[in-house]
Amino acid sequence: MIRFEHVSKTYKNGTVALRDVSLNIDKGEFVFLVGASGSGKTTFLRLLLREELPDKGRILEAGRDVSKVSTWRVPYLRRNIGCIFQDFRLLPNKTVFENVAFALEVIGRPRTTIDSQVPQILDLVGLTEKAGNRPSELSGGEQQRVAIARAFVNRPLILLADEPTGNLDPSNSETVMALLERINRTGTTVVMATHDKALVDRMRRRVIELDHGEIVRDQVRGVYGIDEPVGGR
Amino acid sequence: MRVYLRYAIRETLSNLWRNRLMTIAAVLTVAVSLSLVGAALLLKQSAAQASAQWQQGTRVTVWMEPTATSSELVNVRSQLESLPIVKDCAFFSQAQDYQEAKKILPTVEWTVLKVSDVPSSFRCVPTVPSNAFVVESTFANQPGVYKVTAPEQQIREMNRAIRILQIVFLVLAAVLLLSATVLILNTIRMAIFARRREVSVMKLVGATNWFIRIPYMTEGFIQGLLGSAVAIGAVTALHTWYPLHNEFVLTTSALMGTNAVVLVVGVLIGSVGSGLAIRRFLDV
Numbered sequence: 117m118i119r120f121e122h123v124s125k126t127y128k129n130g131t132v133a134l135r136d137v138s139l140n141i142d143k144g145e146f147v148f149l150v151g152a153s154g155s156g157k158t159t160f161l162r163l164l165l166r167e168e169l170p171d172k173g174r175i176l177e178a179g180r181d182v183s184k185v186s187t188w189r190v191p192y193l194r195r196n197i198g199c200i201f202q203d204f205r206l207l208p209n210k211t212v213f214e215n216v217a218f219a220l221e222v223i224g225r226p227r228t229t230i231d232s233q234v235p236q237i238l239d240l241v242g243l244t245e246k247a248g249n250r251p252s253e254l255s256g257g258e259q260q261r262v263a264i265a266r267a268f269v270n271r272p273l274i275l276l277a278d279e280p281t282g283n284l285d286p287s288n289s290e291t292v293m294a295l296l297e298r299i300n301r302t303g304t305t306v307v308m309a310t311h312d313k314a315l316v317d318r319m320r321r322r323v324i325e326l327d328h329g330e331i332v333r334d335q336v337r338g339v340y341g342i343d344e345p346v347g348g349r
Numbered sequence: 350m351r352v353y354l355r356y357a358i359r360e361t362l363s364n365l366w367r368n369r370l371m372t373i374a375a376v377l378t379v380a381v382s383l384s385l386v387g388a389a390l391l392l393k394q395s396a397a398q399a400s401a402q403w404q405q406g407t408r409v410t411v412w413m414e415p416t417a418t419s420s421e422l423v424n425v426r427s428q429l430e431s432l433p434i435v436k437d438c439a440f441f442s443q444a445q446d447y448q449e450a451k452k453i454l455p456t457v458e459w460t461v462l463k464v465s466d467v468p469s470s471f472r473c474v475p476t477v478p479s480n481a482f483v484v485e486s487t488f489a490n491q492p493g494v495y496k497v498t499a500p501e502q503q504i505r506e507m508n509r510a511i512r513i514l515q516i517v518f519l520v521l522a523a524v525l526l527l528s529a530t531v532l533i534l535n536t537i538r539m540a541i542f543a544r545r546r547e548v549s550v551m552k553l554v555g556a557t558n559w560f561i562r563i564p565y566m567t568e569g570f571i572q573g574l575l576g577s578a579v580a581i582g583a584v585t586a587l588h589t590w591y592p593l594h595n596e597f598v599l600t601t602s603a604l605m606g607t608n609a610v611v612l613v614v615g616v617l618i619g620s621v622g623s624g625l626a627i628r629r630f631l632d633v
Contacts, residue, residue: 188558191552191555192555199553199554207546219554222555224560266554
């Protein structure tokens with residue numbers, strides 16, 4: 117599903133974000149991306165979204181070479197990728213329903229699709245009763261669930277999550293993770309960048325650790341810390 | 350498509366309403382500058398038309414002294430007739446000129462005028478209008494000649510005045526058009542800046558650039574359209590209620606042409622301005 121071949125990325129100010137990264141993520145995998153701030157996690161996700169282009173190497177996503185996608189086709193590429201963030205990025209002047217519907221609206225889905233899909237996805241994230249509320253009337257966990265609903269309503273092949281639990285308390289983190297697992301079980305590939313040690317340790321999923329732009333660890337059923345390695349890949 | 354149409358219309362209208370003060374400013378600037386452009390165009394066209402009419406009827410008139418002897422008259426006439434640049438000459442006797450003066454002058458003046466006070470004249474049509482000056486310089490100092498007059502000089506001065514006026518109008522209009530473009534650009538940029546979260550979410554979930562761009566470009570288009578509508582009203586009003594002189598009055602088709610130019614320029618300024626404004630927010 118995702119394939120990096122000797123990918124390097126250096127920003128204009130000289131910061132080396134990724135250095136010769138090669139990896140392969142299969143369809144339906146759940147991958148944690150860990151590492152200190154500035155280790156290249158965000159760049160990794162930005163490259164997948166094609167917000168950046170690699171300087172060297174090749175990125176294949178759903179069988180397509182990302183660098184070769186022409187600019188006007190980038191939106192179509194992004195329709196296959198759901199995305200959630202630490203700061204939710206909801207639209208404050210729209211209701212929960214409208215926030216989720218917006219994702220379908222802007223890709224030109226007809227009203228009938230919106231009216232059938234949005235209640236379905238709100239039911240999945242357990243926010244049916246809050247459909248008419250504004251994001252400001254929701255808790256952080258609920259807001260993140262709205263964001264997940266918006267990212268997933270279009271049934272993307274890949275879901276990218278940039279520290280989705282960064283702003284949440286443990287019990288809300290729990291709910292969000294359960295939701296991501298559930299989405300993963302539908303066959304969606306999930307890539308999640310995180311700093312949440314407890315969470316990674318408990319989930320026992322594939323862990324890729326980045327350090328100064330290089331992959332220093334890639335474990336099938338990994339934990340957060342490098343001080344307790346559990347079987348290399 | 351129908352979904353998008355509804356979306357675009359809703360977005361455009363809500364943007365216009367949200368930025369109504371800036372919208373009014375932009376519309377008025379477009380209106381004022383386009384009115385000037387329209388006025389300059391009208392002026393140019395009527396000046397061209399009027400000067401064509403004047404030049405067609407250019408005559409040079411050689412006025413003889415009322416006391417001129419008949420030998421002087423014969424001398425001037427034979428010279429005029431032998432001059433190749435003069436097409437055609439008509440002699441107006443003192444009696445004929447007296448009759449003409451009676452028509453032109455106020456009653457009080459012509460009642461004290463006697464036929465013997467009036468000069469006789471040669472009314473000549475030169476082959477080309479500029480030749481009127483040659484006639485003037487040749488005959489001004491001939492014995493028995495009182496004065497040679499040619500309207501060419503006045504036409505030329507009038508034309509120059511109109512040309513200067515026209516340049517002033519056009520420069521002013523260009524400056525105002527530029528500021529109208531900048532105002533529209535700024536209005537749209539503010540609208541997008543206020544909604545950059547929305548734009549970034551749209552890009553994130555895979556909205557195409559044109560999808561995002563069109564409501565904003567429509568907004569600029571409408572501002573330009575409203576501005577040019579006001580300008581067309583002003584130009585038409587100027588044309589209808591302020592007829593300068595018979596020779597200046599233009600045909601309806603000339604007015605329509607001017608209005609079409611005003612409309613096209615206004616609409617272009619609006620759409621292109623907003624298209625430029627949004628460009629920066631779209632490349633990610």
